[in-house]
Amino acid sequence: MNMQEIFSNTLTWIDQLGPWGAIAFIIIYNLATVLFIPGSLLTLGGGAIFGVFWGSIYVFIAATMGATFAFLIGRYLTRDWVAKKIANYPKFQAIDNAVAKEGFKIVLLTRLSPIFPFNLLNYGFGITKVSLTDYILGSIGMIPGTIMYVYIGSLAGNIAMIGAGNVPTNSQAETAKWIIRIVGFIATVAVTIYITNIAKKALQESVQQG
Template identity: 30%
Template sequence: MTTSPAPSDPPVKAWHIWLWPTLLVVLAFAMWLLPWGQWVPLLRDWVEGHGTLGTVVFLAVYVIVVILPLPAAAMSVVGGLAFGWWGYPLSMAGSLLGAIAPYYISRRWMRGPVMRRLDGPKVRAADRAIADNGFVFVMLLRLTPILPFTAQNWFLGLTAIRPWPYFVATALGLAPGTLAMVWIGEMGGLASVSSDRTQILIAGGGLLAFGVFVIWLGRIATREMERAGLTAPRRRR
């Protein structure tokens, strides 16, 4: 089995894995500080009043945000605010649809010139190693916020990873983080429609438990990236 050589200056640091949980805590705390009580009812009334059009508009905006260098995670929070738990499948659909164009454009028109410019034994070996382990590589990249989601899509198009591993691994890798962002939005929706305290506490407790799950996934991803030589091994005492 072909393996890529461990780089001397690893592009991934172990602390990167904690970015997701930290972002989760910051956004959850922000939900209690912003005046959602006035905004969310208006947003949900607009969505309900426009039916299918509201869903199409949300998906279209989500796709544009993913293609452009804009924070896609914020759209997942908006999905939770506007659609409740239905925001989860809609946000996943928006992420996957938005990941199509950058990948194919990069693969079709950019990969050839870039590979010719960077051609060399190390680059070819790394490209083969990534292609041989494409599914795992994409999923770990989606789980660890090393690069912004949009940058990941353009970068992965430059590799030899095939379309099906790219899309399936993207869906699996995005699922936990997207759920967390929609969950935060749903909590903001609960707080804005005067839900009882018990319901909000249950939602907050569930989010906390899910945050622990995200950290656990991150630790697994860290170990796997260490084995692949993409992150510096943690020193043992």
């Protein structure tokens, strides 16, 4: 049984749970996020099972919760180890401190950008000094992509079709894809320039203080 079959069977099972389906969906999505399992098929499945409105809400809640769990694991299980490793590198600490001050903007921009791997980023932010509040609030950057994938999944209306990777699209879906790509590209450029400037400023301050 391959991964697509597992997803298809899981989505079918969720669909058969009735009112409990939403809870099962959120729990499974959480586990997938923490275990580095791509959530794209689950997001598409959310659209097929729950429709655009509720599907988007459930996926956003599930993705945010899963990302937060991964963030906390990264912070409390590996942060101390990483902190010890960089203790002798004050320049890195200066950059980390500077990034923490702009945490919300950086998390928001990276969530808008498809370039940054979602699951890996969750753990990555955990070992920085970005606050939990900024991290959670920055998750609103997932909303455009979430709605797009849920909408495409709703077009299928057939879980088996999603499991097989055959998801139909229309002109509106294609337009949405291009909008997300453009927004993602702009966000990628913006966060790259932004972090570079923050790092440069932090290094300058570190050198002056040293």
